[in-house]
Amino acid sequence: MTQAASTPATQAPPLEATDEQLLLRYRDAGDVEAFETLVHRYEKPIYNYLLHYLHSPSLAEDAFQSTFLRVHEASRAYSGDRPVRPWLYSIATHLAIDALRKEGRRQAVSLDEQQTTDEADLGSLLNVLKSTVQTPLEQLETDERAKWTRQAVDDLPDRLRAVLLLIYFQGLKYQEVAEALHLPVGTVKSRVHKALLALNTAWRRNHPEGR
Amino acid sequence: MQDKLLGYLLGALEGEETAFVEQALTSDGETRRQLDVWRLALVPLQSLPRQVDAPAGLTRRTCQRIRDTRRPAGD
Numbered sequence: 001m002t003q004a005a006s007t008p009a010t011q012a013p014p015l016e017a018t019d020e021q022l023l024l025r026y027r028d029a030g031d032v033e034a035f036e037t038l039v040h041r042y043e044k045p046i047y048n049y050l051l052h053y054l055h056s057p058s059l060a061e062d063a064f065q066s067t068f069l070r071v072h073e074a075s076r077a078y079s080g081d082r083p084v085r086p087w088l089y090s091i092a093t094h095l096a097i098d099a100l101r102k103e104g105r106r107q108a109v110s111l112d113e114q115q116t117t118d119e120a121d122l123g124s125l126l127n128v129l130k131s132t133v134q135t136p137l138e139q140l141e142t143d144e145r146a147k148w149t150r151q152a153v154d155d156l157p158d159r160l161r162a163v164l165l166l167i168y169f170q171g172l173k174y175q176e177v178a179e180a181l182h183l184p185v186g187t188v189k190s191r192v193h194k195a196l197l198a199l200n201t202a203w204r205r206n207h208p209e210g211r
Numbered sequence: 212m213q214d215k216l217l218g219y220l221l222g223a224l225e226g227e228e229t230a231f232v233e234q235a236l237t238s239d240g241e242t243r244r245q246l247d248v249w250r251l252a253l254v255p256l257q258s259l260p261r262q263v264d265a266p267a268g269l270t271r272r273t274c275q276r277i278r279d280t281r282r283p284a285g286d
Contacts, residue, residue: 040270047265061266065273072277125252126213145258152255167223169261174223189214192221196252203255
């Protein structure tokens with residue numbers, strides 16, 4: 001990283017600048033403070049995303065660092081048109097998938113092999129929910145719930161898990177997830193429905209009548 | 212609307228869609244009842260913590276790694 005150039009008075013301070021402005025400052029002026037502000041801004045959300053994905057603090061940290069190394073390497077070509085947030089999650093997702101492959105601990109679940117429409121997904125999930133007599137997890141101890149849910153999320157195929165983690169745990173909008181994963185918005189919606197259907201169906205299968 | 216209700220619960224809608232759903236929730240009891248059904252879909256996830264603190268010094272180590280990468284060999 002090069003040394004920071006002086007910041008013109010007309011520019012917003014780094015903490016108030018948008019992600020895109022920060023990256024443009026880094027591209028144009030080698031503004032290290034701007035880049036570090038961007039890294040710090042995403043320290044918690046991207047690390048958490050990677051930790052949910054990888055379940056390993058060391059792998060999550062390595063993937064986090066690699067994410068911003070990629071951003072640094074690509075910063076000269078950054079045009080300013082692309083929203084930074086979904087781009088960061090796109091890079092982080094690819095690195096997480098690579099890390100899991102290297103670890104040899106990615107599994108396949110057949111749920112996503114079903115070819116269903118968005119409406120069919122919604123209807124199926126809605127049917128599962130409507131037939132839920134009682135709140136499904138209320139009778140379990142907290143630790144047991146967390147353990148079961150973590151495993152159930154892990155058992156999802158990558159393409160469903162990534163969408164669920166980005167939307168539920170990271171708070172991305174459908175549109176941002178579509179940009180991050182290079183998918184149509186309709187596919188993002190379909191995948192989150194499938195992911196939730198899988199979780200709720202698995203719960204009912206493994207804990208009949210809420211036991 | 213079903214599609215939007217789940218997106219609303221997830222916080223995944225854009226501003227206009229969110230306003231549309233909130234208007235429907237204000238004026239339509241059936242929509243509110245459906246929203247309660249959709250809430251059940253998220254119950255299994257609520258046992259997991261959404262955010263933990265990142266390890267101390269992560270930003271510093273990340274920027275240091277980038278500096279090290281840029282440094283010519285033998286520097």
